[in-house]
Amino acid sequence: MTDASSPPRRSLRPLGRLAPYALAYKGRIALSVLALLAAAGATLVVPIAIRRIIDFGFSNAEPWVVDRYFLSMMAVVAVLSLASAARYYLVTTLGERVVADVRAAVFRHLAELSPSFYDRTLSGEIVSRLSADTTQIKAAFGASASVALRNLFLFAGAATMMVVTSPRLSALVLIAIPVIVLPLVGFGRRVRQRGRAAQDKLAEASAFASEAIGAMRLVQAFGAQSRLSDSFGLAAERSYEASRDVVAVRAVLTAVAIFLIFASIVGVLWYGASDVMAGRMTAGTLGQFVLYAVFAGGALGELSQVSGEVAQAAGAAERLGELLATEPEIRAPAQPKALPQPARGALAFDSVSFSYPGRPDMPVLHDVSFSIRPGETVALVGPSGAGKSTIVHLILRQYDPAVGTVSLDGIAISEADPSELRSRMAFVPQEPVVFAMSARENIRFGRPDASDAAVEAAARDAAADGFLSALPDGYDTMIGERGVNLSGGQRQRIAIARAILRDAPVLLLDEATSALDAESETLVQQALERLMAGRTTVVIAHRLATVLKADRIVVLDGGRIVEEGTHAELVARGGLYARLAKLQFEDGPQSGVVVA
Numbered sequence: 001m002t003d004a005s006s007p008p009r010r011s012l013r014p015l016g017r018l019a020p021y022a023l024a025y026k027g028r029i030a031l032s033v034l035a036l037l038a039a040a041g042a043t044l045v046v047p048i049a050i051r052r053i054i055d056f057g058f059s060n061a062e063p064w065v066v067d068r069y070f071l072s073m074m075a076v077v078a079v080l081s082l083a084s085a086a087r088y089y090l091v092t093t094l095g096e097r098v099v100a101d102v103r104a105a106v107f108r109h110l111a112e113l114s115p116s117f118y119d120r121t122l123s124g125e126i127v128s129r130l131s132a133d134t135t136q137i138k139a140a141f142g143a144s145a146s147v148a149l150r151n152l153f154l155f156a157g158a159a160t161m162m163v164v165t166s167p168r169l170s171a172l173v174l175i176a177i178p179v180i181v182l183p184l185v186g187f188g189r190r191v192r193q194r195g196r197a198a199q200d201k202l203a204e205a206s207a208f209a210s211e212a213i214g215a216m217r218l219v220q221a222f223g224a225q226s227r228l229s230d231s232f233g234l235a236a237e238r239s240y241e242a243s244r245d246v247v248a249v250r251a252v253l254t255a256v257a258i259f260l261i262f263a264s265i266v267g268v269l270w271y272g273a274s275d276v277m278a279g280r281m282t283a284g285t286l287g288q289f290v291l292y293a294v295f296a297g298g299a300l301g302e303l304s305q306v307s308g309e310v311a312q313a314a315g316a317a318e319r320l321g322e323l324l325a326t327e328p329e330i331r332a333p334a335q336p337k338a339l340p341q342p343a344r345g346a347l348a349f350d351s352v353s354f355s356y357p358g359r360p361d362m363p364v365l366h367d368v369s370f371s372i373r374p375g376e377t378v379a380l381v382g383p384s385g386a387g388k389s390t391i392v393h394l395i396l397r398q399y400d401p402a403v404g405t406v407s408l409d410g411i412a413i414s415e416a417d418p419s420e421l422r423s424r425m426a427f428v429p430q431e432p433v434v435f436a437m438s439a440r441e442n443i444r445f446g447r448p449d450a451s452d453a454a455v456e457a458a459a460r461d462a463a464a465d466g467f468l469s470a471l472p473d474g475y476d477t478m479i480g481e482r483g484v485n486l487s488g489g490q491r492q493r494i495a496i497a498r499a500i501l502r503d504a505p506v507l508l509l510d511e512a513t514s515a516l517d518a519e520s521e522t523l524v525q526q527a528l529e530r531l532m533a534g535r536t537t538v539v540i541a542h543r544l545a546t547v548l549k550a551d552r553i554v555v556l557d558g559g560r561i562v563e564e565g566t567h568a569e570l571v572a573r574g575g576l577y578a579r580l581a582k583l584q585f586e587d588g589p590q591s592g593v594v595v596a
């Protein structure tokens with residue numbers, strides 16, 4: 001996302017970016033235009049009928065003539081009402097349709113963006129873009145477009161009819177038009193700029209709120225509610241001020257437009273009245289002309305108001321356009337190399353150096369080389385910040401290293417299709433993520449096409465079957481934020497079941513640091529052992545049991561590999577690992593728990 005302080009562009013072009021979404025519904029657009037034409041046509045007939053009633057109706061002795069005029073007016077009004085309803089329905093639903101499509105497209109795009117994008121963007125801000133900005137666009141594509149088109153047609157029709165009715169009076173009006181239009185253009189530009197500023201402030205406030213809501217337990221634990229509420233109040237206030245500025249400019253715009261338009265009409269009426277008195281024009285014709293002038297003026301007035309809304313939507317579309325234009329940094333190559341079949345699970349790092357895109361000046365890995373044989377279990381050990389998690393990120397190709405290659409089964413992962421690569425990996429994070437879905441769906445996340453029986457078998461292997469079956473609706477119980485809260489150990493077993501179900505040849509495991517009670521610990525440990533069996537496993541190890549069972553331990557310090565070997569070899573060497581082991585694992589092999 002670009003810097004919020006970048007100068008807002010002064011155009012409606014960002015809305016053009018969304019045109020393809022609307023053009024997907026050409027049939028509906030055509031119907032809307034038909035309804036619009038019918039409604040505008042019916043409106044434009046009314047003044048003619050009124051002139052006829054004034055000029056002939058009242059002077060005619062036959063009452064049936066008057067009846068006929070009024071009856072035909074009734075018919076016109078009926079057409080007007082039906083066509084207006086059709087226009088409203090068609091255009092508004094078009095707006096809703098377009099926005100639903102835009103939201104889906106933006107989310108689809110967001111899901112493809114690389115982790116580095118999420119490193120530098122607040123999630124709440126993205127959510128605001130997805131909801132508030134798209135709502136603004138809905139207004140522009142729906143209601144505003146409907147009003148704008150109706151008034152555009154009405155204006156064109158009424159202006160034409162003005163000329164037909166009285167070219168002389170129309171010439172007079174023509175002089176007034178630049179006086180009306182020029183100030184409106186200037187105001188429109190200001191509304192557009194402030195509209196974007198208001199959306200930015202709103203996104204800031206939303207970002208703040210979503211972060212705070214996500215961490216409310218912590219906030220309350222620190223007794224920081226009122227401090228946080230004050231900060232949010234301030235963010236909301238800034239958002240209000242920005243919106244108020246927009247509305248103020250639009251209010252002035254409305255006043256200026258209405259005054260200019262109707263003052264011109266009154267002036268023309270004045271002039272026309274003298275024509276009627278001098279007998280140069282009938283009263284009916286003046287009446288008809290004035291009605292057309294009121295229609296044209298009213299239409300212009302509404303157009304100026306709508307132009308404000310459209311300008312605001314352009315600001316919103318601009319931000320969404322930026323999101324859509326953000327390219328994922330990790331992409332599949334044009335011609336991806338196929339990974340060998342069947343998968344073996346051989347991993348290798350070859351002289352890999354890396355720094356995170358957000359902090360390019362701080363190298364995190366230096367010239368790291370190691371290889372892991374198929375089926376081997378390698379434990380990564382090292383002090384905090386040594387680069388253990390970074391190695392896992394690079395294996396998953398969440399980032400690309402600046403120098404060196406990471407390869408799977410002999411193919412550089414940057415040359416493979418990332419989705420094929422990741423289908424060969426299962427990842428169990430340190431803090432297991434549980435989605436607000438049923439327990440069954442949570443496990444099936446690992447392999448969407450798995451049968452219910454396979455999900456339950458995975459849960460049994462992960463020692464999760466017991467507590468899941470005991471939930472009110474068993475596997476169909478909602479868990480996570482919207483349902484039953486699970487304990488840390490239960491969440492871990494869900495994450496393990498997910499990985500078991502995925503059945504991938506490479507397992508990436510970030511061991512939980514939080515100590516579980518002895519029973520949970522044993523269950524989780526046994527589940528992990530079943531999961532690791534027969535797979536290439538890279539584990540960020542925090543437990544003695546894990547390092548003891550690992551085929552090899554790779555010790556990292558400051559982004560370099562400093563030692564490699566088994567627990568016994570490394571303890572005998574008396575280096576960094578021996579020191580770490582003494583500190584971290586000193587509870588002795590029998591405890592099997594603890595650390596970090």
Ligand SMILES: Nc1ncnc2c1ncn2[C@@H]1O[C@H](COP(=O)(O)OP(=O)(O)OP(=O)(O)O)[C@@H](O)[C@H]1O
Pocket residue numbers: 119356357358359364382383384385386387388389390391
């Ligand atoms: N997304 C990121 N953007 C920028 N820097 C990062 C990012 N993630 C990690 N780092 C930095 O990279 C270094 C290595 O971090 P890493 O998470 O790999 O360490 P670790 O060995 O896993 O540590 P721990 O055991 O504490 O989890 C740290 O200095 C950290 O500040």
